[in-house]
Amino acid sequence: MSVAFPSLAFFQALQTLMRQEELRFRRLGFVDTTFGVEVLASHGAPWRCLLTFEVFECREVAEVASFDLTEIDFVLTGDLATWVETMQNIKQHGGADAAHSLNTLTHFGERMRVLYDDPDNRDKLFRFQESLQQFFDLAGRLDIDFPATTTTVQLSA
Amino acid sequence: MAYLSTTDFFEDQNFFDRWRRNLKGDLDLSWMHTKTEKLAATPENPRRGLTLRDLDKNGYGFSEMPEFVRDNRSFAPRGAELPDGLPDVQAAVSQKGEVWAYNTEGYYEEAMTRQWNATLDVPWAEMAKAELPDEIARAYAQLLTFLTEVEMIATDVPAEWMGKLNNNFMEVKNFMATQVMDEARHAEVFRKRALTTGCGLMKASPYNEMSLKQIRDADSFAEMSLALHLVGEGVVLTLFRFSEYIAPTDADKKMFRLIMQDEARHVGYGVQHLKWVMRHFPEKREVIHKHLDETENMVFGGGYALEVTEPFIILAGKGLKKENIEQGAKITALFQMKQIEEYFERLDKCGLSERRKRSKLHNALEFTRAALQEAGVLA
Numbered sequence A: 001m002s003v004a005f006p007s008l009a010f011f012q013a014l015q016t017l018m019r020q021e022e023l024r025f026r027r028l029g030f031v032d033t034t035f036g037v038e039v040l041a042s043h044g045a046p047w048r049c050l051l052t053f054e055v056f057e058c059r060e061v062a063e064v065a066s067f068d069l070t071e072i073d074f075v076l077t078g079d080l081a082t083w084v085e086t087m088q089n090i091k092q093h094g095g096a097d098a099a100h101s102l103n104t105l106t107h108f109g110e111r112m113r114v115l116y117d118d119p120d121n122r123d124k125l126f127r128f129q130e131s132l133q134q135f136f137d138l139a140g141r142l143d144i145d146f147p148a149t150t151t152t153v154q155l156s157a
Numbered sequence B: 001m002a003y004l005s006t007t008d009f010f011e012d013q014n015f016f017d018r019w020r021r022n023l024k025g026d027l028d029l030s031w032m033h034t035k036t037e038k039l040a041a042t043p044e045n046p047r048r049g050l051t052l053r054d055l056d057k058n059g060y061g062f063s064e065m066p067e068f069v070r071d072n073r074s075f076a077p078r079g080a081e082l083p084d085g086l087p088d089v090q091a092a093v094s095q096k097g098e099v100w101a102y103n104t105e106g107y108y109e110e111a112m113t114r115q116w117n118a119t120l121d122v123p124w125a126e127m128a129k130a131e132l133p134d135e136i137a138r139a140y141a142q143l144l145t146f147l148t149e150v151e152m153i154a155t156d157v158p159a160e161w162m163g164k165l166n167n168n169f170m171e172v173k174n175f176m177a178t179q180v181m182d183e184a185r186h187a188e189v190f191r192k193r194a195l196t197t198g199c200g201l202m203k204a205s206p207y208n209e210m211s212l213k214q215i216r217d218a219d220s221f222a223e224m225s226l227a228l229h230l231v232g233e234g235v236v237l238t239l240f241r242f243s244e245y246i247a248p249t250d251a252d253k254k255m256f257r258l259i260m261q262d263e264a265r266h267v268g269y270g271v272q273h274l275k276w277v278m279r280h281f282p283e284k285r286e287v288i289h290k291h292l293d294e295t296e297n298m299v300f301g302g303g304y305a306l307e308v309t310e311p312f313i314i315l316a317g318k319g320l321k322k323e324n325i326e327q328g329a330k331i332t333a334l335f336q337m338k339q340i341e342e343y344f345e346r347l348d349k350c351g352l353s354e355r356r357k358r359s360k361l362h363n364a365l366e367f368t369r370a371a372l373q374e375a376g377v378l379a
Helices: A008-020 A022-028 A080-093 A102-106 A129-141 B013-023 B104-113 B124-129 B134-162 B170-194 B206-216 B221-246 B250-280 B282-303 B306-317 B322-349 B360-374
Strands: A033-040 A047-054 A057-063 A074-079 A112-115
Touching (some): A022 A129, A080 A129, A102 A129, B134 B221, B134 B306, B170 B250, B206 B221, B221 B282, B250 B282, B250 B322, B282 B360, B306 B322
């Protein structure tokens, strides 16, 4: 069964896959962070969800209307085209290639940006980098429905 | 032998007789009646296991530990009965505020579960398939030489301080132990990667080593932590992320991702230690500024020496042609600006926002920003 990107179902599917891969993620260690994912559309409101990781799993996935940066660790934000390109790249290679790793996409804020209030909380993106990269890389195993065009699609909340 | 036992046990008739009576079944059992707190700790979250935070109870805990540890001068674990006759091991640091950080025990648990193996977890076979252009391989080998140099001192320093801390600071000592292992693994992985490039190791850096010696020879733990965890590892964390950004292969990116996790944890301890100090000892503000004056000089001299800046320019520009160098210089300047900006962001959150005004390193940031604006890279 396919899942649409971006959607709550997409991140719930990643959450399920992470649980199924518990041994692999246990090997990577504790991951304790709450962060947001924001997909910016050229028209319409951004799509936002909040991911909460605890111990070895993604404990909660929730669609949200806005983020309070003082309450969460950071937000990964990028336009729809970049997110779609990243997910397609992950599907193509079975994981992000050199140009599409989370760190490369966000380092200078060229493709995606990291929003944060406290740099110490922002640094959790780096403390748990390999776990989070492998979480997003699980998208390679999903059958994903991408928007027909990445520039004109209205994202529903 | 620097220390001799106050008793020669082989010649002590009382000790000898007591041992012989033990062997005949005549037990003393006085140790069974110690007046320590009785506790049966349980995990708050069974999925996480039994953590050091779960043991933070009453006299066994770290929350109720006094600022000055005057009673335990020995190797006795915190909470044990302290009979007469325990040796004074003369810990160099017996003040909690000198070493403590918010979430010390959490950083330790995180470190224990996030250990990795430089031999097995890095895709060496994949790296071996990638043939790097000669100038890229040499620039990369120089960067790896520099990083190996850095990580070796980062291994030595916490190892040296561990034994100098009062044994009541068990959580800090354990965290230091994980850092020693982390840094040793970094030195290992950088050396291994350098020796797989085909270039071997390149040139050591005198400026870098002057900086590293300053960290090693710090007069106090607090001074060392400020220089190592907060300043040194803070700028190195940005450096590792930049290295991932410009890494020549997917496998190298994986290597830097694993490394940056450890480094970010060490920086976390440093930030939380400085927050602790600023909250509990605001009178130390001026001393901290004086340490930072010298530490920033170290960072500028060591971190921006040509043995590290030039390889970055070549790696970021992807070659040695004029256009590569121009591009690489711009990208490297952006990285160095980001590196300094992130350092000041951390100090802001620790309550030292005035640092920007009195820092020569901040002047370097403004110089870099102006150069990038002149080149049209920044608005």
